[in-house]
Amino acid sequence: MKNKVYSIVKSLNVQYALSKMLYLMAALLVLFSACEEDEITVPVLNRTPALTASAESLQLKQSQASQTALSFSWTPGSNQGTNAGIDYVLQIDGAGGTFESPVEINVGKGKYTTSFKVSDLNAFVKEQLQMQPHQQGTLQARIKAVVLGTELAPEFSNPVTVALTPYEEVTVTLYMIGDATPGGWSADNATELTVDENDPTIFRTQVQLVPGEYKFITTRGQFLPSYNKGAGNNALVYRTSDDQPDDKFRIEEGGLYKVTANLSDLTVLTEQMEGPPYTQLWGVGSAMPNGWDLDNAAPLVQSEADPFIFTYTGMLMADGELKIATAKDWGALFYRPTVADAPITHTAVELSAGDPDNKWKVAETGYYKVTINLNNLTIAIEPVNLYLVGDAGPNGWNIDTPAPMTKNGSIYTYTGPLTPGELKISKFKGGWCGGEWINSATADQAITNGAYITTQGCDGPDNKWRVTDSSAGNYSITIDLAAGTMNAVKQ
DSSP states (O other), rough: OOHHHHHHHHHHHHHHHHHHHEEEHHHHHHTOOOOOOOOOOOOOOOOOOEEEEHHHOEEGGGGTTSSSEEEEEOOOOOOOOOSEEEEEEEEETTTTOOOOEEEEEEEEEOOEEEEEEEHHHHHHHHHHSSOOTTEEEEEEEEEEEEETTOOOOOEOOOOOEEEEEEEOOOSSOOOOEHHHHHHHOGGGGEEEEEEOSSOOOEEEEEEEEOOOEEEEEEETTEEEEEEEEEETTTTEEEEEESSSOOOOOOEEEOEEEEEEEEEETTTTEEEOOOOOOOSEEEESTTTTTTTTTTTGOOEEOOOOOTEEEEEEEEEEEETEEEEEEEETTTTTTTEESSTEEEEOOOBBBBESSSSSOEEEESSSSSSEEEEEEEETTTTEEEEEEOOETTSSSSTTTOOOSSSEEEEEEEEEEEEEOOOOOEEEEESSSTTTTTSEEEEEESTEEEEEEEEEEEETOOOOOOOOEEEOTTOOEEEEEEEEEETTTEEEEEE
């Protein structure tokens, strides 16, 4: 009988131990569920949330707008002996506030942290707490723990205080004006700077400047507000009234410059460039053979003699548009005309990334030579004409008035007499070294042999076609520059 009683007591002790262990495990599950979306609802008594902030003071900067500025975290609250979940609310009040009417941000159930981005926190403290830009202010925060589905009074964490200084958002656009710039003092023709993709307070451009003055405006067409020269040669000052000093920066030597304006630090760096800003350019637009296909855009050829000069020679389509890409990226900078729907005779060029998206308009389909000069920011878009030059042709060796060929797109024709003598074809007139030649592939080549080469100016072999006494007569000569073929057929 004694052994039986002992066994019963032993069994009860084991059950009690197991029960106690299960209760402890349940409590531990609650403690370690801080990162779970759904809080485990078991009775928890006498536990008040403890709140901490990631920083005690902050200097907010727009250059860090997308970064995390401030985080709050807290320990779990108490469901006060119920099986209910707990909803957490972050309460924020201003300096000296008593949380009588705080701003409340619902965080939710089973969440124990929340954070603000720099841009969001900057807007919040200015709008909700009336903090002033560039002046240090204070916010207070605490957590309110609400037991769901009950009428129990909420519990509150300890309050934490954070001192911070908000910023004033800078303009999203910036332009240069002045007699040193391509657009002069016209606010309507101001030169656009491009905002940095990672820092909204930094603007850059590459621009041809001449001796003179310049400053910055924030809106094309408006002289105020502006950024002017401050206390030093690299210092900017924000100007909002005509009553404020209108000091300007000065350029002493003309040339290509890289300009970087930092509106957060209020500094500007103007650096003269020794070489061209790009080594590759592409023509893109509905006027180009590949249209708006930027990946397959036609490359421009960089001049070996002058690396600032790039050319494209080829077809342009009627009623089409054209601009020059600096990278195969629609977000990159483009060389554009300084006005919208510019005719091909418009020579002024600006470098910009977006609005306004000016482009050249081509009126007539044909074969063109496009020459852009990055040193003086000019462009020449000229139809390619072909001329017969030589004593075998109708106008002889007169380079000032050579015999023109008839043009139809990329195809050029001459129909008429050829006399005994020599012949070559120019893409220009006036001055023997003034442009590109089409020469026969070999010297004294028969006129019926269409193989040819191109030479520049007075460089390269001066090969010519030969028309003999027996081969002289009326001819139809056809050159297709796009196909690279030449045919001469005796009629």
